[in-house]
Amino acid sequence: xxxxxxxxxxxxxxxxxxxxxxxxxxxxxxxxxxxxxxxxxxxxxxxxxxxxxxxxxxxxxxxxxxxxxxxxxxxxxxxxxxxxxxxxxxxxxxxxxxxx
Amino acid sequence: xxxxxxxxxxxxxxxxxxxxxxxxxxxxxxxxxxxxxxxxxxxxxxxxxxxxxxxxxxxxxxxxxxxxxxxxxxxxxxxxxxxxxxxxxxxxxxxxxxxxxxxxxxxxxxxxxxxxxxxxxxxxxxxxxxxxxxxxxxxxxxxxxxxxxxxxxxxxxxxxxxxxxxxxxxxxxxxxxxxxxxxxxxxxxxxxxxxxxxxxxxxxxxxxxxxxxxxxxxxxxxxxxxxxxxxxxxxxxxxxxxxxxxxxxxxxxxxxxxxxxxxxxxxxxxxxxxxxxxxxxxxxxxxxxxxxxxxxxxxxxxxxxxxxxxxxxxxxxxxxxxxxxxxxxxxxxxxxxxxxxxxxxxxxxxxxxxxxxxxxxxxxxxxxxxxxxxxxxxxxxxxxx
Numbered sequence: 001x002x003x004x005x006x007x008x009x010x011x012x013x014x015x016x017x018x019x020x021x022x023x024x025x026x027x028x029x030x031x032x033x034x035x036x037x038x039x040x041x042x043x044x045x046x047x048x049x050x051x052x053x054x055x056x057x058x059x060x061x062x063x064x065x066x067x068x069x070x071x072x073x074x075x076x077x078x079x080x081x082x083x084x085x086x087x088x089x090x091x092x093x094x095x096x097x098x099x100x
Numbered sequence: 101x102x103x104x105x106x107x108x109x110x111x112x113x114x115x116x117x118x119x120x121x122x123x124x125x126x127x128x129x130x131x132x133x134x135x136x137x138x139x140x141x142x143x144x145x146x147x148x149x150x151x152x153x154x155x156x157x158x159x160x161x162x163x164x165x166x167x168x169x170x171x172x173x174x175x176x177x178x179x180x181x182x183x184x185x186x187x188x189x190x191x192x193x194x195x196x197x198x199x200x201x202x203x204x205x206x207x208x209x210x211x212x213x214x215x216x217x218x219x220x221x222x223x224x225x226x227x228x229x230x231x232x233x234x235x236x237x238x239x240x241x242x243x244x245x246x247x248x249x250x251x252x253x254x255x256x257x258x259x260x261x262x263x264x265x266x267x268x269x270x271x272x273x274x275x276x277x278x279x280x281x282x283x284x285x286x287x288x289x290x291x292x293x294x295x296x297x298x299x300x301x302x303x304x305x306x307x308x309x310x311x312x313x314x315x316x317x318x319x320x321x322x323x324x325x326x327x328x329x330x331x332x333x334x335x336x337x338x339x340x341x342x343x344x345x346x347x348x349x350x351x352x353x354x355x356x357x358x359x360x361x362x363x364x365x366x367x368x369x370x371x372x373x374x375x376x377x378x379x380x381x382x383x384x385x386x387x388x389x390x391x392x393x394x395x396x397x398x399x400x401x402x403x404x405x406x407x408x409x410x411x412x413x414x415x416x417x418x419x420x421x422x423x424x425x426x427x428x429x430x431x432x433x434x435x436x437x438x439x440x441x442x443x444x445x446x447x448x449x450x451x452x453x454x455x456x457x458x459x460x461x462x463x464x465x466x467x468x469x470x471x472x473x474x475x476x477x478x479x480x481x482x483x484x485x
Contacts, residue, residue, distance in 0.1 A: 053256040053339035055256070098326075
């Protein structure tokens, strides 16, 4: 990721293969947000509010799908999540150190 | 060439501070030690709460930590108190390799009278204080820095900006021939495949994987879901969802250089370069492990704000979260919200941070020092007999 790729954008996708984007400001349901995937500018209508530093999915994902940030798997979707919806502990889960 | 002004110790290590350490080697003399240190303004006071009945790993870690605090180069002289001469003699002998003045006074020598111990210790401590006040800072190369790399109350801004900033500093100091240590094993979980590749030898690679497996198994055996524990409630409120996400942000603190060894808690590294400490994630325990291993400066990132600082080594607090910067200005020694917003690149902001590191290493106080925060908390591993 080039260093200045965040300037003027609403969210950051750290690796082009990531499903998860991080909000660079407080985002509101219904607003159009702009971010880049690699060098490609993208726009998305937010489905939910997403607070600063929280995450949303950049495409629809199905339950059980592995989700990436930094180009690495960081969670599994515990339910279907629509593009532009908040992705957090209510709908994505760790795949590690899970209680037997 | 970048230099800082430090106190050169007889063993060649360099302190960025010149503390008289009042060290109570046992919980029995803790309150007396506190009274003694209060009579010696400027002294730093550490009390080990435990002593008798320590077993195995606990016994080793407590002794290693006591010695480590004593030989830390930020300590100019040690006034040690405790129960009986044999233990104090053992510790003083181990600390004496540093060549600094060490005085120990035991309760056995004071008829187990706290007032006698107080009187003798204040007198001895005052002499040590006067002696170390004669030392002067001299110009030293950055290779004499030993960075402890910590994060606390992290959020995604930590992984995005502040931790990579620490990584740049770790790389820089390591390239100068200095040392750096990172720990918090649980926060390698989900990133161990990346971290282990940086092991300097196959044995180090394996040790990193083993350490992670050890912690993951202990968490599972304890019957807990890591989520809620780590990431904890503050991390989750800040936007971190899983340990994998947190870990991938965490390991950015370690920079990019090879990992020379996996240290036990409080163990001093045998070589320069970057080292990993297999230890607790809780910041007070983790940072005391670094200080006991010899770290003379702590770099500590936070997302949501974290007031904890180490006592023996100054702790530079850094955040990239614009909301946090607005909330707690008198906690953050360095902010890089301009990097978070993309106004400035990480690489362009790095010289500004290095300048602060050099300033603090040369005597400029951190917020934590100004406010008199600072504590040492040593890990326990099991019960006592």
